[in-house]
Amino acid sequence: AQSVSQHNHHVILSEAASLELGCNYSYGGTVNLFWYVQYPGQHLQLLLKYFSEDPLVKGIKGFEAEFIKSKFSFNLRKPSVQWSDTAEYFCAVISGGGADGLTFGKGTHLIIQP
Amino acid sequence: EAQVTQNPRYLITVTGKKLTVTCSQNMNHEYMSWYRQDPGLGLRQIYYSMNVEVTDKGDVPEGYKVSRKEKRNFPLILESPSPNQTSLYFCASSFLGDNREGYTFGSGTRLTVV
Numbered sequence: 274a275q276s277v278s279q280h281n282h283h284v285i286l287s288e289a290a291s292l293e294l295g296c297n298y299s300y301g302g303t304v305n306l307f308w309y310v311q312y313p314g315q316h317l318q319l320l321l322k323y324f325s326e327d328p329l330v331k332g333i334k335g336f337e338a339e340f341i342k343s344k345f346s347f348n349l350r351k352p353s354v355q356w357s358d359t360a361e362y363f364c365a366v367i368s369g370g371g372a373d374g375l376t377f378g379k380g381t382h383l384i385i386q387p
Numbered sequence: 388e389a390q391v392t393q394n395p396r397y398l399i400t401v402t403g404k405k406l407t408v409t410c411s412q413n414m415n416h417e418y419m420s421w422y423r424q425d426p427g428l429g430l431r432q433i434y435y436s437m438n439v440e441v442t443d444k445g446d447v448p449e450g451y452k453v454s455r456k457e458k459r460n461f462p463l464i465l466e467s468p469s470p471n472q473t474s475l476y477f478c479a480s481s482f483l484g485d486n487r488e489g490y491t492f493g494s495g496t497r498l499t500v501v
Binding site: 279315316319365378 | 432495
């Protein structure tokens with residue numbers, strides 16, 4: 274079974290700081306990768322996704338992620354965070370045809386201090 | 388509007404009293420899935436369905452049942468809820484075999500079993 278590891282469970286940053294959240298997955302075959310965001314009290318929303326195109330993926334709200342196949346990584350980045358980025362962030366992977374569903378990491382709780 | 392609708396949003400119940408959480412999608416998705424979200428554990432898949440009358444266990448199926456009698460509906464049934472099923476539940480759907488849009492998630496159901 275595949276697994277997803279998110280290295281930082283809690284991250285606290287000041288506004289305008291740069292952000293990088295780590296994500297590693299275990300599956301060695303073809304994968305589709307996602308980052309989801311969950312704002313307080315809300316459901317999951319798709320931030321960005323990777324589908325065998327350019328390994329540098331740009332998403333909404335200034336987020337981007339880089340797929341590095343050799344490292345099994347898909348780290349999320351943002352050059353300058355805002356207070357409104359306070360949320361929980363989940364990395365997720367689907368392998369093959371997707372019948373087994375999305376496998377999620379345990380999430381990173383990001384707090385941005387004004 | 389394309390969406391996944393869950394009901395209820397909040398539910399408090401007592402141990403042993405059967406309950407059903409409904410999930411409906413209007414996107415003609417073949418694939419539907421239930422997840423539970425717990426602090427520090429991320430989202431874990433309970434059950435999934437690849438089409439009408441086709442369901443299978445996810446990672447944490449114990450204590451839950453599902454049915455898929457119609458393509459749009461995928462209810463989650465707790466025959467005899469216990470306090471360890473207190474959690475935040477999400478229903479999700481997608482096209483099977485085409486994961487480019489990821490999953491669409493419902494707004495969540497916060498269940499408390501006392």
